[in-house]
Amino acid sequence: MKWNKQGAGWPWRRAAGQLPGALGLARDARGWHMVQLARELDGGVRLLAAIRLGPVAAGDPESMGADSLRLQDWMADCACVRESRVVAGLPRSSVRVWRMTAPAGLEEADLEHMARVDAQSRHGLLPDVWQLDFGVVPASAEGGEVELLVAAAPRAEVEGWQQVLGGAGLKLGVLEVAAHAARAAALRAWRVQAGEVAGRHGIVVWTEGIASLLWMLDGALRAEQALEVEALADLAGVLGHACRGHVTSLRGLWLAVDEAAEEAFLQQVREALHGGVAGTEVSRVSVQWLHPWAGMRVEDAGLQRLSAIEASGWWAACGLALRGVDAWSR
Numbered sequence: 001m002k003w004n005k006q007g008a009g010w011p012w013r014r015a016a017g018q019l020p021g022a023l024g025l026a027r028d029a030r031g032w033h034m035v036q037l038a039r040e041l042d043g044g045v046r047l048l049a050a051i052r053l054g055p056v057a058a059g060d061p062e063s064m065g066a067d068s069l070r071l072q073d074w075m076a077d078c079a080c081v082r083e084s085r086v087v088a089g090l091p092r093s094s095v096r097v098w099r100m101t102a103p104a105g106l107e108e109a110d111l112e113h114m115a116r117v118d119a120q121s122r123h124g125l126l127p128d129v130w131q132l133d134f135g136v137v138p139a140s141a142e143g144g145e146v147e148l149l150v151a152a153a154p155r156a157e158v159e160g161w162q163q164v165l166g167g168a169g170l171k172l173g174v175l176e177v178a179a180h181a182a183r184a185a186a187l188r189a190w191r192v193q194a195g196e197v198a199g200r201h202g203i204v205v206w207t208e209g210i211a212s213l214l215w216m217l218d219g220a221l222r223a224e225q226a227l228e229v230e231a232l233a234d235l236a237g238v239l240g241h242a243c244r245g246h247v248t249s250l251r252g253l254w255l256a257v258d259e260a261a262e263e264a265f266l267q268q269v270r271e272a273l274h275g276g277v278a279g280t281e282v283s284r285v286s287v288q289w290l291h292p293w294a295g296m297r298v299e300d301a302g303l304q305r306l307s308a309i310e311a312s313g314w315w316a317a318c319g320l321a322l323r324g325v326d327a328w329s330r
Contacts, residue, residue, distance in 0.1 A: 021048055022085040022324020023170070026178050026316035028208075031055040032067075033317035034074065036084060037296070039325040046297045049078040052313065068167025075168065085324040086170050088161045089178030089316050091208060096123065096130075096152040099137070101145045111136070115150045123152075131155045133175075174323060181319030182207040185292050186256035187214070187221070188322065192295035193288070199251040202243060203290070204235070207258040207315055211235055213242055232259050240272025247273055252286040258315050292318035 021038035032053040038046045051074055102114050115134045119125040125132075130152045137147040158175060165172050186205045194201065197219035204227075205212050211227040229238045243250060253269065269287050292314045 021046075022087060022173075022321045024087050024089075024181070024317045024319065024321030024324060025165075026089040026181075026320060028091070028178075029055065030313065032070075033313050034071075035314065035317040035321040036078070037318075037321040037325050040297070044297055045295070045322070045325065047293060047303055050303065050314070050317075051078070065167060067164045071164065071168040071170070075170075085173040086165060087174045087176055087181075087320040087324040088165070088172060089181055089320050090153055090157060090175055092177050092179040092210075093208075094154055094157055095177050096125065098123065098150055100148050100150060102148055104144050104146050111148060115148060119150065119152055125152050129155055131158045176320055176323055178316040178320065179207050179210070181323060182256070182258065182315035183212070183214075183319070185315050185319030185322055186254075186290055189256065189290045189292055189294040190216070190254050191219070193290060194252065194254070200246060200249050201252045201254065202246070202250060203254045203256065204239065205256045205315075206232060206235065207256075211238070213239070215246075232257065232261060232265075236265065236268040236272040239269055240274075243273060247285060250285050252288065254288055254290045256290040256292075256315055257312065259312055261312070 021036055024035045024037070026033045032051075032055075034049075034051050034053070035047070036049040038048055040046055053070055053074070100115070100118050102111055106114075111134065112132075115132055116127060119130065119132055120127065131154075132150060132152050134148050134150040137149050153175065161175065162172050183205050186203055190201070190203050191197065197216065199218065201216040203214040203216060205214065209230075211229050213225040213227055214221055215223040215225065225242060227235070227238050227242060229235050239253070243253065253273075255266070255269070266287050266289070270285075273285060273287075
């Protein structure tokens with residue numbers, strides 16, 4: 001597949017041979033990150049397009065229309081497939097999630113009614129302000145009841161996404177919590193980069209200014225630990241304390257960071273791991289960056305440079321697009 005580079009920077013236009021795929025769209029104060037991926041017949045993932053767009057001027061009353069036009073321009077420049085499944089991200093701070101029980105055997109409409117009543121009576125979420133979605137937790141039927149996982153998002157944010165995408169000729173397929181998508185992308189990247197995953201590993205995911213540490217044992221997620229850290233600069237010291245009891249058994253520490261960080265940060269983490277532990281034990285712990293593009297197939301030279309060096313800001317958009325291609329493959 002050939003790509004024709006347009007101008008000095010992004011985007012790149014795909015010349016021919018469109019593949020069915022998915023668009024992952026993440027939006028925050030820094031602007032937009034958009035990724036198009038496709039799942040290939042052998043199960044691999046191909047990176048088709050990626051772009052960053054700066055934010056529209058704050059307070060611009062035409063910002064929604066401007067975003068639609070910018071999205072349209074990008075789609076035209078990189079020949080994005082309009083039939084792609086679109087997955088957009090919401091900040092975790094705007095989403096409410098809870099569990100509830102319901103009688104087994106009810107129709108979907110009845111379950112939805114129960115979820116709406118529960119949202120309003122128990123959580124104070126009014127239907128004209130909040131939009132709900134729910135699902136039955138697999139294998140939860142017990143004692144004549146099932147467990148529901150309910151999610152609520154501000155209706156204004158959901159409708160805002162629908163209007164922006166609709167203005168660009170796209171239809172919103174899935175709304176996902178952006179931080180959850182970033183976590184899923186980090187787990188996929190770790191399995192690709194780590195290869196042999198025997199033993200204990202730690203995966204640090206830093207996104208939306210919040211850090212969590214995923215403890216992996218023999219390739220399976222065993223625990224997730226929230227890290228109390230306010231700035232990326234403080235993460236090394238907090239990690240050193242969190243890992244202190246595991247250093248002798250820890251094989252690798254992997255960092256998925258959604259902010260720009262220097263290579264010196266890796267050395268700071270290594271030094272933090274030395275706190276009270278013999279240097280020979282700590283020296284066996286591999287500390288490495290994770291890359292959202294790990295293992296993806298890329299043919300364009302510009303995208304290859306991107307995928308080789310840049311991770312900051314892309315974790316959520318990449319995870320959202322992966323959610324889309326996995327949905328197509330089912």
